[in-house]
Amino acid sequence: xxxxxxxxxxxxxxxxxxxxxxxxxxxxxxxxxxxxxxxxxxxxxxxxxxxxxxxxxxxxxxxxxxxxxxxxxxxxxxxxxxxxxxxxxxxxxxxxxxxxxxxxxxxxxxxxxxxx
Amino acid sequence: xxxxxxxxxxxxxxxxxxxxxxxxxxxxxxxxxxxxxxxxxxxxxxxxxxxxxxxxxxxxxxxxxxxxxxxxxxxxxxxxxxxxxxxxxxxxxxxxxxxxxxxxxxxxxxxx
Numbered sequence: 001x002x003x004x005x006x007x008x009x010x011x012x013x014x015x016x017x018x019x020x021x022x023x024x025x026x027x028x029x030x031x032x033x034x035x036x037x038x039x040x041x042x043x044x045x046x047x048x049x050x051x052x053x054x055x056x057x058x059x060x061x062x063x064x065x066x067x068x069x070x071x072x073x074x075x076x077x078x079x080x081x082x083x084x085x086x087x088x089x090x091x092x093x094x095x096x097x098x099x100x101x102x103x104x105x106x107x108x109x110x111x112x113x114x115x116x
Numbered sequence: 117x118x119x120x121x122x123x124x125x126x127x128x129x130x131x132x133x134x135x136x137x138x139x140x141x142x143x144x145x146x147x148x149x150x151x152x153x154x155x156x157x158x159x160x161x162x163x164x165x166x167x168x169x170x171x172x173x174x175x176x177x178x179x180x181x182x183x184x185x186x187x188x189x190x191x192x193x194x195x196x197x198x199x200x201x202x203x204x205x206x207x208x209x210x211x212x213x214x215x216x217x218x219x220x221x222x223x224x225x226x227x228x
Contacts, residue, residue: 043219
């Protein structure tokens, strides 16, 4: 049973436009959420995170929105650039519950292609 | 970049042979993790360690064992490799108290 779902395997966006990547979760104990970016033949790199006490976190061109009631988060990239083309993974954990609950649960990823 | 290296980076082996993958960190971090990445599955946790000689199972631990005799090294062993263990393996460090996990470059393992 998938606890973290990224229902869009791929997304194609024009350079300069907004990219919106979506993620849904089922476990109400999740209290910390992260986005990772992965290029081919490299390890995932941390992009941005958000705690459940917030509904928005912004870092430059990247903004993550959290809707706890809908158990949904999204990553907005504005403006999108060709270098943003990568696979994006959403991850969640139940940090406040300690132990193995603090481990990250990853979605299957969304491949973003930004076309010039 | 976090100081995480993985060795080997690529390996081809035959079914039934033992394989050990190494993860080495220079960050002196307490927590270390092994994941595998497969198409259609994202990243799945195999085992993790919360200190020297302290390890626990993750979501997909069957067929794998780990050891951590030093803070800086976390070893993943496939006692008898199977074709279903063909995958890309990532080591990560960190992850406690709202800290993000940082990943190594990965090891591509092919079991023939």
